[in-house]
Amino acid sequence: MSKKVLIGALLGSVATAAAWKLLPNEKKAVLKQRVNETATDLADWTTDYALDALDIVDAKLAETEATDRFSGVVDGVKGAKDKAKQKASHLADRLTNDDFDQETADIRRELAAAAHPDDNDDPVVDDDIVIDATDNKAEDKKDTK
Numbered sequence: 001m002s003k004k005v006l007i008g009a010l011l012g013s014v015a016t017a018a019a020w021k022l023l024p025n026e027k028k029a030v031l032k033q034r035v036n037e038t039a040t041d042l043a044d045w046t047t048d049y050a051l052d053a054l055d056i057v058d059a060k061l062a063e064t065e066a067t068d069r070f071s072g073v074v075d076g077v078k079g080a081k082d083k084a085k086q087k088a089s090h091l092a093d094r095l096t097n098d099d100f101d102q103e104t105a106d107i108r109r110e111l112a113a114a115a116h117p118d119d120n121d122d123p124v125v126d127d128d129i130v131i132d133a134t135d136n137k138a139e140d141k142k143d144t145k
Contacts, residue, residue: 020028 023031
């Protein structure tokens, strides 16, 4: 069968070459123009098809990236929401603890018993923490009047 195909291709080529030689120059020019136009149209169609295919692939990739980004954002928001719930639960447990007043009193005692850095007996110290501001309330009221 391959011999028949080869012989057919050779005979077809010979017939085409003979027909081309016998054609007048005007018809050759018209035929060349039509072949060039068809080749140009085919190249344009192939380019348009390839660009359309690339646009479709780009759109699908963008959708996938957007979905991935959106799911990442959603996961981040869920994580932040869970952390906020945990912190709120911890804070609520801490504030509703029955020993809150006792813990506050213990902290005040520890701060009052702490050695002052200047180690002098001045009632006014250079600490930034005010343990009890009740003594200053009367003076503050006098200053504002």
